[in-house]
Amino acid sequence: METREKFSSRLGFILMSAGCAIGLGNVWRFPYITGVYGGGAFVLLYLFFLLILGLPIIVMEFAVGRGSQKSIAKSFNELEPKGSKWHIYRYFGIAGNYLLMMFYTTIGGWMLAYFVKMVKGDFVGADTKQVEAIFGELTSNRNEMLFWMILISVLGLIVCSMGLQNGVEKMTKFMMSSLFVIMLILVVRATTLDGAVDGLKFYLLPDFGKMAENGFKEAVFAAMGQSFFTLSVGIGALAIFGSYIGKERRLTGEAISITVLDTVVALVAGLIIFPSCFAFDVNPGQGPGLVFVTLPNVFREMAGGRIWGALFFLFMSFAAFSTIIAVFQNILQFARDMWGISLKKSVLINGVLLILLAVPCVLGMTDWAGFSIGEKSIMDIEDFLVSNNLLPIGSLVYLLFCMTRYGWGWDNFIKEANTGSGVKFPTHKAIRFYLTFILPLIVLFIFVQGYWGLIAG
Template identity: 75%
Template sequence: MEKREKFSSRLGFVLISAGCAIGLGNVWRFPYITGKYGGGAFVLVYLFFLFILGLPIVVAEFSVGRASQRSIATSFNKLEPKGTKWHCYRYFGMAGNYLLMMFYTTIGGWMLAYFFKMLKGEFTGLKPKEVEQVFATFTSDRNAMIFWMLLISIAGLCVCSLGLQKGVEGITKIMMSTLFVIMAVLAVKSLTLPNAMDGLRFYLVPDFGKMKEAGIGTVIFAAMGQAFFTLSIGIGALSIFGSYIGKERALTGEAISVGLLDTTVAIVSGLIIFPACFAFGINPGEGPGLVFVTLPNVFNEMAGGRVWGSLFFLFMTFAAFSTIIAVFQNIITFAREMWGWSLQKSLLINGALLILLGLPCVLGLTDWSGIQILGKNIMDFEDFLVSNNLLPLGSLIYLLFCVTKYGWGWDHFLKEANTGTGIKFPGGRPMKLYLTFVLPAVILFIFVQGYMSMFAGGM
């Protein structure tokens, strides 16, 4: 196989790792649960858990990638003690990448479609019920959804075909920089609307009464879950980017940079959404309804709404597309390292598979809408498999691999994490005990709680 490429700059590595972590959950889930669970009080709890739960696993993934200089395909083989079977996890990790893309490309396609709908002025003059109908019509149109899913998938494959530096790094740098500029412009616009301060108060002023009302346990679990899942940890999607960087900088500082960028996008999304909703007296609903029904109504009320709406959906498309590029790169590199395929062969075979496997999600919303698995439609079931199973269990594998003597081991992990300048990972006995016993127990709790919530919700 040809010489392995490296990132051309540290900025490229940080932006791509952040791009992988920054996704649609930051925009349509984080603001909603923040408002629901006590505003600023929830943000503080979330940041606490992001720091103590998510960041150590990001450092672990980066360390495994950089020490092995490999993707999840062969990284465990290179580092594991002789005779152990840690490398078997690679198949589950890759399944996680594929499953994530099986529904994510469909939602990314929705964002792209709405960018063009907004640009063309399709929502101008529509009443709220009519805006809702546009979304209902679109998500029941199989061919339209396949078209947009194909378009964003092919665009992602084209970026990956250009290689690491010219394609993945070059385009992600431009896209993420543009994303931050668009967000800043939208946030300023939103904050200058009438009654914007009411939305800001709802979003960011700590309301411990709301936390108590929802139940402290519920709020803590929601914060833990969001902190954990927002970083895309556990399926090797971050470790591959660790494998493309040099030894100049210690990895804890890099993990903090990624976590801060991810959190900034989540918080600024709320600064865009809540003041705008409150300005026009529109209820900030949850999930797809917030983005595809509530916000087009907000833009309809706003002066120059067509422009602001187009910018918003361009930002949403970039948030989705950055994750698609990052995960596609992991999938394509896996086959190249595992079986020695050329870039072209891996692109063609994986590209065809990714597009074919994206079809059940679209069909699950249309022709196969009657199919339910554990009480969920196909898209929600695919999401459940990734978010509630492969991400937590994969994170547990990376963690135990790095801290126990049966895996790569604490000393090797610490040496790799702390090679280079910058913030060092604490290596004392309390930290080792925390990562060996406490954090795995928390991850298992999140895993079990996910199932309990599902069954309690009456499948």
């Protein structure tokens, strides 16, 4: 039995886990909903939900990973009471990782494509309609999308094939450090534009009136959803990193560091987007349109826009690629833990599968564009299955596993979470009651809400 690799440093673990959590939602959804629901007022609500919702589940996922020293393939087998069936969840968990990569590598490919287009100067002299057309051309060109999707997948597999410390950890440290530097440069540029102040006011000043106007209930749901989905909890994508760390540090402090980094990236993305949009009188939307249509229009107007645009898409590529590497690592380790195969074999088998399974997403926008289920394209269906099904169900599994005597149980969970130095996980009776009875209901509510939105929408 080969010994399990470990991270070479605590920083590697924190940046890797943060890299998994920091994704495109931090940039194309968070700033927008913050603007809609009263700026700073929404941020406070969001932070509250991160603390009571996201954070405990991260600690539980890390604890299961570190306690078992295994990926989701075998972690429940190691810790569950004899005769129980918790380990069945591994198939759903790994399906979640695969499903996520079935559409995420396509979007990651778009980021790379746009970085190259910015550097080449494709947007120089283009008007608003032409900028829109560039995105339209990319998303209707099957071969171009396949090229970028395969490229980012192969790059991810190469990094993972170099091992945990030499490949995954080194690359993530470089990318995440660069990501923060690029963000700071872009923030300085955006906030010093003429008219940027209005954007900052709109984004940051708490406006409870605006929150009430757009619906306090809606704001609560949005904050709850964003705090839950931003961290990628529930599919074992974080548990894997718990299995690579030692017992020197308590897990709550590590989870706080990761949550803080995730939130900082989301907040800072808004500091780039809103001042820029307000300075050039462009309406900041959300989703792919914001990143691929709105912002290239803004960079086009800016002095030196080609450089700023290239930097922005390099930052976006790093955000996407860090998640891809993290999830690939989980998928590769799953196969190794499950069937005892070598890293090389796991990379070859999973590499072929990951690329083939990502093809329908590309075809869903091109050759199979007519195919939809309930007005949802293939990409939307894949996203819905992960976000609205596997993440909440998985979070519920981790919660119940750690909290009830039918699973690993509270005492074992607390012992693992509070081993080492650093911030302790609170053991107060009220906290235990909340985690056992109230938090599962909140997660169930989020799950039902996803389907309610589907039916009502």
